[in-house]
Amino acid sequence: MDFDYTLVTDWPHHQPRQRYLPWINIGIRKPGDFKTIYPLGLVDSGAELTVIDKEIGDELGFNFAKAKKGEMTGFGGAKVEVLILEAEYEIDDKRGEKPIIYRDLVAFTKRAFPQTHPQQTAIFGTIGLFRNVRVTFNYPKNIHIEK
Amino acid sequence: MARVDLRKILDTNKSGWLALTRDNKKKIASGKTLHEVLKKAKQKGVETPSVLKVPNLKTAYIG
Numbered sequence: 330m331d332f333d334y335t336l337v338t339d340w341p342h343h344q345p346r347q348r349y350l351p352w353i354n355i356g357i358r359k360p361g362d363f364k365t366i367y368p369l370g371l372v373d374s375g376a377e378l379t380v381i382d383k384e385i386g387d388e389l390g391f392n393f394a395k396a397k398k399g400e401m402t403g404f405g406g407a408k409v410e411v412l413i414l415e416a417e418y419e420i421d422d423k424r425g426e427k428p429i430i431y432r433d434l435v436a437f438t439k440r441a442f443p444q445t446h447p448q449q450t451a452i453f454g455t456i457g458l459f460r461n462v463r464v465t466f467n468y469p470k471n472i473h474i475e476k
Numbered sequence: 477m478a479r480v481d482l483r484k485i486l487d488t489n490k491s492g493w494l495a496l497t498r499d500n501k502k503k504i505a506s507g508k509t510l511h512e513v514l515k516k517a518k519q520k521g522v523e524t525p526s527v528l529k530v531p532n533l534k535t536a537y538i539g
Contacts, residue, residue, distance in 0.1 A: 333479050333480045334479070334480070335480045335481075335482055336479055336480065336481045337482050337486055337533060338483045338487065347483070352480075354498065354500070365524060366510075366514075366524075367498065367524060367525070367526050368526075368527055368528070369496070369526050369527065369528040384509065384529075388511055423498060441529075444532060448531055449528075449529035449530065449532070450527065
């Protein structure tokens with residue numbers, strides 16, 4: 330599976346700059362469920378755990394009463410409370426290959442990501458991505474993922 | 477495959493959620509909540525859009 334880098338403009342010191350970011354879509358759903366949401370999130374080999382905005386977990390109908398509570402640091406030093414559950418992941422670059430599907434843990438934030446963080450939707454880390462598939466960063470051409 | 481370019485979309489949408497086509501080339505809907513943009517996308521015939529909460533891109537990320 331090959332995913333393009335995403336081109337954005339950021340504004341360091343109020344000056345525009347073009348950047349290619351490793352943002353891709355990975356599907357997430359309750360294990361065995363049909364309803365799937367495809368957040369455009371950051372592929373981050375430095376993140377221990379996949380973290381996704383709580384609204385996505387709410388929309389998918391996860392039962393947070395069964396979740397393990399946790400706290401994560403990072404996010405520029407901020408601490409974020411999370412709720413950890415098992416989810417089903419789907420990786421599909423829509424180029425005709427069979428999607429890669431697996432189950433692993435996911436952490437949904439209890440509140441929104443810290444406002445200052447340049448990713449507000451999802452961060453795909455070791456648990457939830459890298460321990461399940463092989464990821465190769467071919468900057469700025471593509472991000473290659475294989476089982 | 478053409479590169480994903482979100483510059484125009486993010487320049488004109490400063491907050492809230494976005495629903496995009498699955499190739500991330502076009503905006504389908506925007507709104508304050510994820511539920512709202514998914515509903516709008518469905519009304520436009522897109523059941524499984526790409527979704528993105530508009531980020532703050534004033535700082536670089538160090539993971």
